[in-house]
Structures are given as structure tokens and as C-alpha cells.
Amino acid sequence: MNDTAHALGASHTLWELVARRAALTPGRPVLLQDDRVLTFGELRDRAERVAAGLYGMGVRPGTVVAWQLPTRIETALLSFALARIGAVQSPVIPFYRDREVGFALRESGAEFFAVPGLWRGYDHGAMAARLGARGVFEAYGTLPDGDPAVLPPPPADGTAVRWIYWTSGTTSDPKGVLHTDRSLIAGGSCLAHALHLTADDVGSMAFPYAHIAGPDYTVMLLLYGFPAVMFEQFALPEALEAYRKHGVTVAGGSTAFYSMFLAEQRKRPDAKVIPSLRLLAGGGAPKPPEVYRSVVREMGVKLTHGYGMTEVPMITMGSPDDTEENLATTEGRPPEGMEIRIVDGEVRLRGEAVCQGYLDPVQSAEAFDADGFLRTGDLGFVTASGHLVLTGRLKDVIIRKGENISAKEIEDLLAAHPAVGDVAVIGLPDVSRGELVCAVVEQPPGADELTLPSVTSYLRAQGLSVHKLPERLEVVAALPRNDALRKVLKYQLRERFGGGGG
Template sequence: MKIRTQADIVELERVPATDRIRQHTVAEILRDAAASHGNRTAFRFLSGSGPTDPVRDVGYDAMLRRVTQAANLLQAHGIGPDDTVTLLLPGLPETFIALWAAEIAAVANPVNYFLDATQIAGIMKEAGARALIAADASIFPDIWPKVEAIRQAMPGLKVFRIGSDRTATDAVDFETACAQQPDDRLIAPKPLARDTVAALFHTGGTTGLPKLARHTHGALALMAWTNTLMVDLGPGTVLLNPLPQFHVGGSLFGGLAPIANGWTVVIPTPLGARNPNVVRDYWSIVERNRVTVAGAVPTTLAAIMNVPRDGHDLSSLKTFVTGGSTVPVELIRRIEREIGAPVIEGYGMTEVHCYSTMNPLHGERRAGSVGLRMPYTEVRIADVAPDGTIRGDCPTGEIGHVLMRGPQVTPGYLDPRHDRGAMLADGWLDSGDLGRLDAEGYLWLTGRSKDLIIRGGHNIDPIVIEEALSRHPAVETAAAVGLPDSYAGELPMAFVQLRPDAGATSEALREFCRREIPERAAVPVQVVQIPVMPLTGVGKIFKPALRLQAAQLAFEAALAPLRAEGIAATVTVRNDPTHGTLAAVRIAAPSAAAGSRDAIARRCSELLGGYQIRHAIDFE
């Protein structure tokens, strides 16, 4: 059944989810997939982005055998059903094999390998990791030095190595050891049920203290069905997945869901979209591999649209699927106008096992919205008190907290203290985002109630920036917020109030941050000094005011080219009851030399169209 409207979703839900979803566990998904699609290619790994670079295919049958061997290997090394296995692995077929083996035999814990060793060790300790599977220098050179540091911090850790670097001593060669295990059965199968924990995914920022969301086998099985339902292209679909597998988009929509449906997943080099050559050769990759669905975060979409497409046959491409942060409406329109493939924008969270809403490929796609709710996932817009009390639903079109409930929602964080403020009464999850629902059930995001900065789909915890700046002797208070950016969605920036009689330049404070903040992506691109930090009535920093100020700075800079052309334009960024935030542009009556009003308005929209914040243009 193709999903076109909210009514189609309601009709599907007449059958309970437990009756509709045949598989209950990851093991059953992989077993059924191999039985149904054994002669198909499950994974295609591109060692490089060029046409002569080696390509390696892994079939469905081979995939299942290797997952079985890997699960047996973990058990043979004393890893039990309740033990946690951390993965530090870039984009490889082996990454999915190790992930699923750990979920079947134990509990998987994929971690962002770009974090520093101290942060990774902190996440592993929180997860109670007993084993680590990591890529050696033959695959990606930056990971193994961190492994050595982690081993010093966690004595007794069992370490498995993927790759061909024989200098990585005192680690089990994962692939060689797997080959010695039976591939037709699990030696000591772990009892699996819908509510069995399969994985712990870290969230709440790529920096800062870890929050580990529990993923269950039943929720993953439901996700594998719902997350491809809105696209509904059937077996034989080819998905280009350039996302990292420590992210739910890369591992769930980009892995488990397509495999459950008989798709082929193309992995473009270990670094995916972080590899500049993949971006440069993107359209060639699509053409050579007959890609049907291209997955990408908004920053990648913006980057590839600057790559020449002339001469490439893109007729296989049916759609782009995106998420992670809001896609600028103008970018969606440009892609659909120039390429002819619809852009399917969705919205999800680690806590909801990937996508919870999505625009339907076969129904109306509303640019700027994140679509309709997934079947069996309830979405409501509510008035939520500071203590987490749900005071009631907001009327249609009114902005409130985006809440979700259903079997795809996490049962909670590993540390129950993190549930406070997120896991609300009656099973509702507070996403931390603000939004509104229209009359047809489409969700429109308008802002965030929490403070996370989302840079190109990656979360940055502002407290790490704030704590670093607070260690500077000249800083009295600091607050980090997102600076709107037409490419990354947001970039980290900070406002500081200096101590009386203290002095420090903004560049000196940025250089201090470079030394103090281990995650390069979290270093603020701007540090702005203000005389007095805005405060709430109880003395807390009032970040909504700072976010407006940051947006004002971004839009002032964006309009500079227009002013350089002699056109007097002012912008005021303000709160708006419909859009959450609106950039109101006012343009003085243009001279004849400046061009017509329509031409100036088009030029203004070109400059501002890449931003997630909406804009409106008015002439004096």
C-alpha cells in the first residue's frame, strides 16, 4: 500500500503493529532477507570514488553467513548476552556485519570515531563496554591511536581489529577469526524478543557527557518497515549511503531498513560524504551504480548541487531522502527543478530509531515541512511546562513542543537520570523541538526548546563551548548558540560578557577555544562580546534572545552583497507566530539603475534562500 495521505496511515493502523510486522528481531530480519533475496547484492563497497577504483560486492547469503560467524566469534571470546561491544568503524560492509552481530550476540554501541580518545572512553565506560571492534590504519589512520589510548584507560578490554595493518598488535584479527567460526548456525544463541535491548546509541551532542539511548529489537524491526514505506520502491532499489554508521541515519535507514526490503546499499569509500572526492564524483557514482535513492544530509545536498552534472545519465535516480536538519526550501526547489528527482525530507531522532515523520514520495510533498507521521508513531504538539508536565494540546497551526509516542520510541536512556525532561507522562517523548501540525497532518519544525546546535546534521552540546570559555580569565559568562548558515544549517558561535576591567579580543578567545575544545567542529566560528548577558527572571541566561541576535548577524552578513550593489536593504529577525522565526527584509525604493523590484526581490531570495529561517521581503 502506497502512503499518500494521513488517512492511508490511519487505515494501515487498523491492523496492530505486532500483527503486521512479521519479524521481531534483527536476527529474523537478516534471516528472512537472505532467504528472499539471496541472489541479490546487499552491499557494494567503493574503495575510491573513480571509475577504475576497486569495487567489492557482498551478497545477501554471504552477509548472513558473516554476521553469524561474527556473533559466534564474540561468544567464543566470552562476550555474553548482556555485555556491550563498542564499534569504532567507518563506512564498510564489515561495519554493518559487526553491528548486527553485536546486536544479535550482545549489545552494540556504535561511537563517533572523530571524537577524541577521552570522550570515546567516557561513552564506553557509561555503556559498560567489554569489547571494542575498530578499524586499523589500513582503512582509516586516525582511529587506532585512539584505540591504544582507550586500552590504557580501560584495562581488560577485548579488542578486535578490522583491516590489514599487522603492526596493530595485541588485537584479534576480526576477519581471520570470524572465518574460523561456523556460518550456518549460532553456537550459543542469545534469547531475543521485541523488548530485548539491541544497541546503545549515543546522543545529546558529539561533545559533552554521553546520553545513551536504548534501541530494542522490536523497534528496529518496526523501523525497518516504516522507514522505507514512504518511499516504497521495492526490491532491487539501489541506495547510495554516504552517512557514517555511528549515526542512526547511516546505520538504520542506510542499512537495516534497505536490507530488510531487498535493496542494495552502495557505500562510497570509508568516509562517505566526508571524502571530498565522493562529493566531486557524486554524479558519476550515481550513474555507474544506477542509484535509485540518494541519501544525504542537507549540507551534502548543497555541496553536490555545485558539482557539474553535464554528460551524466541520472535516469535511474528516483528520489533524494534527507534529514538531520531542516532543508532550505529554495534548495529543495532547485534540486527538483534541475534534476527532476523529488526530495523527500523527514524528521527523526536517535530516540525514535531514526525517522518518525517523512514526506510521502507518492503523495503531496510540502517543501519546508518534514512530512506525515510514520505508522504506529503518534505525534502531537503540546504545551509543556518547564517541569515536563503536559498542560494540553496546541490548536492546529499553533507552535508547541513536538511530542512522540509509540513502539518506535526508545524505552529510555541507559542512565535513567537522563529520562527527566525527555520521557514524559503516558509514554510521550519530548523531542526538544518546537513545531506545528497543519490540518492535513504535516509537521513543520519552527525551532528548538533545547540548546543543541546542529551543524550539518551533527549535534554539538553548547555546554562544552561555554565551559571552555568560562576557563578564560577574562570571561565572566558565556553562552553558545547556533549561527544560521546557508550550508551547514547552523554553526557554533558564542556570546561572552567579560569581567570588569578585563580585556581579550574575540580572536584571542577563539584561539583559546581551539586549544580547549577537543572536537574541532565545536570550536565557535564567532565569539561576540556583549556588555550584559540577557537573563531570565530567575537569573538564567535567556538564549532565545541570543539566537535572534545570532540570526540577525547572519542575515546582515548575507545581505552585504546586495548593499554593495547600491541597494538599501535592512533586515529584522523576529519571533513569528507561524514560522517561529522570520527575517523581515525591507528594501528602499530602488533607483532605475538598481533594476526592477522583481529583479531585486529575486536577488534577495537568492542570497537568503539557503537559510532554514524563513524570510519576507517588503519595499518602501
């Protein structure tokens, strides 16, 4: 199986990978959701019909198609249909609202926009209309359909930019990250090979499929030929029934997922909360060693954690057969082909899984050094055994439940509040979220008293996404600043309000 998986990993494009896997095991399941089952053969055949329907709508190779859809079988079918055509996809996280979605549509030049309609009480179609989006169509329960005979040959070049992902960095606006089929296959391969998976495993997708983890994880399924349970809405303990029903063996996401599963296990310490589970695996947020040790001790499973980002979906990954110390205190090792260079303490990367840059050429030029290494903004070192240890971040970005949040975006909005004189937004260590968002405010004389509910209400009214809202508010007489440039010393705020963490 490992030989087969490594051979499949050499596929030039995602569609080639789908076609090769479908030819090998057409009747085996790949996606499970509620009582529905999609096989590898059906994934290929149905995606090709959806591709024909999209082609009939005017989607061509190179056409930019944005989609803001939940984690559903239909979303995967639409995405692979676009891969079959060779369109450029711009996935948008479902909980993004007017500010972020409007920016993504404008910057990508999207000619089509797939939405779920009314989903979880929010009308995405109405938002699309407000934004003046082009080519809007619903892709929730029903997908475009057509005769595959109309389609041109599938794309053959896996190094062309066909993906635009969005990530928040140190700037207020999201950055459009440019990926190719090959960079996504390389990232997914790193994850898959490190975990020692087999065709008997059952995985789970309890994260937004529009996240970079969507293709990352799906590549893993295609390489090793096993299925995953998709969760349109993930919450515990409600989701446990599906984990048990389908016999999930590999689960996880970010640090928040580990903590959520651990909390459920502590409700019934006398029995495994998911009897079939053997491995928790994930990344996307800091992993405190005490969380690792608690999971292993109390849940009776292995836990492997990795390092990735939207720009490089998988950089390093822990392996289940590694030592307890390495699994608890490091991010694992990089796969063959991923070069890690430490420059002045900063982690820099070069390899096939690294993105092609950003939509903004200025941001691209700043992101890579003279040798073509991506500047991550993360601080760390590589041990003698080749394991990566992260020690902090240069970037002023908060990672909450695996999602990047720009502190500057929130600061810019709060700066316009009449009761705010100055503000610093910081991430504070949190066991369940990885980090929580804390706004530290300096008020002008005579201002009305600020409360957390009034701050979050104001930010909601400004169109800020719910997942970016501060969860903590601290009002101080004066923000700490340096003497030279009067720059706010955020590390002092992290030490004061986060117990030295951050």
C-alpha cells in the first residue's frame, strides 16, 4: 500500500490523482456524511458530470470561480469538477462576511461565485447580491449537471496556479495565497506518509472544507484509499454518535479539537469516548506539551502534531512511532524535499509544497528571500534529530482554533470607536482555542465605560466576522511603549495578561 501511495503522490494534477485512485478502487468509499456514501468511482464520475454542467455555464480552463460552501459531499464534488476543467478556484471560509468576501471577490476577479443560499441562519445569496458578485449560483443540495462528452481534455500541467486561498496576516486585508495542484499534492503527501495510514482507517473532516486543510486531507484519502466522515456542523458531544457509527480511527484538527475530545473523555473516564479511535492528528495552532500528555494518558490514543500554514499546507508532521518527548515538544520532521533554513531565528522554507506567492506582487517579493526561501515569520530551531521546535512568532497574527486573525484589522476598526483612545489586540494562550483574542484599550478622558459586549456589538456592526471578535477586554491607563518610536510593546501586555505566555 505504501508503494501505491507514493506512486500516486507523483500524479501531476489533482484530477489525475482522482482518476488513478478511482481506477484502482472504484467501489471503496471515500466520503461519508450522515447516511450517504460516496465511492472513489462515484467521485470521479459525478465530478465529471458537474464539470460538464459548469462548462455549460461558461466555466473554462483558467476561469476564476470563488466558492463559499460548508463541509459537504457536494462541496468536494464541485471542487473536483473545477479541477477537472482546470479552472482557478478561490475557496472562501463560510463564516466570512461582507468585508472579507467582498475583498476576495474583487482581488481574485472571480467570474462565478458558488454559495449555499440560506445556511445556518445567514443568507449568503443576499450577501452576494449586496456585493455585486458575478455569476452567482447555489451549490448546496443540487449541483450543475451535464454530459462529460462536451469537456475538453483534463489539464496536464500541475504547476500552473489554480488555487487562491485567503489568509489573514499582519495587514488588515486578507492575502491571496497562490497554489498549484502539485503544491497541494505535496502538502497532503507529507501529512499522509507521516501518519502510517492504511486502507482500513476511517478519517474525519470536522473543519471547513474551504480551508487549505480540505485538499490537504482529501489528498491523503486518495493516496491511501480510505474514507473520511464529513461534518457540516461540528459540535461535541453531538458529533460523537457519527464518530462511533462509522468507526473513526483517525481524528483531529487544531489544538482546540484535542481539548474538546479530552473534555468529553473526562465525562466518562472509565471507557474510551470513541472506541475505534487510535490516533489524533492535526496542527494549525500551538500545542502545549501538557495537552499532548493528557490526551495520550486519558484517551489512550496516539497524538501527532504538525506545522503548516496556508502558504505551505504541511511543513513538518509528527510520526506515531516517534518518541514521547519528540511528540510532546516538537512539530515533527519535514518530508523529503522540504528544506528548512533558520535565519536569525526565523524559520524559512523551500520546497514543492510552498505556495507560488501572493496575488499582490509586492507581498510576494517581500515573502521570499534571495535564495527563494519563504519567510514564515515564525521563530524556531531544528534539533540534532531533525525535529522542528517553534518558539514564537515575528508576525503579529493570532491563531484561534487554527484560523489566522489579523490583530491590525481589529485594531483599525476599534480605533474609530469614540470611547477608544488607543488599542492593542493580542493573542493570549488558551488551552481550548490555542489562543484567544484580547483587546487592550486606552480610553480618552471623559469617555464612557467600555464593556466587552459593547465592543463586540460595535465590531459586529462594522462587519467583522464572528470568529475574530475579542473574547476578553482589558482597559489600561496607558499602553506600554518603547522610548524611540513609541511603538506599543505587545510582549509586555502578553506577559501581564497571559501569565508570561504568548
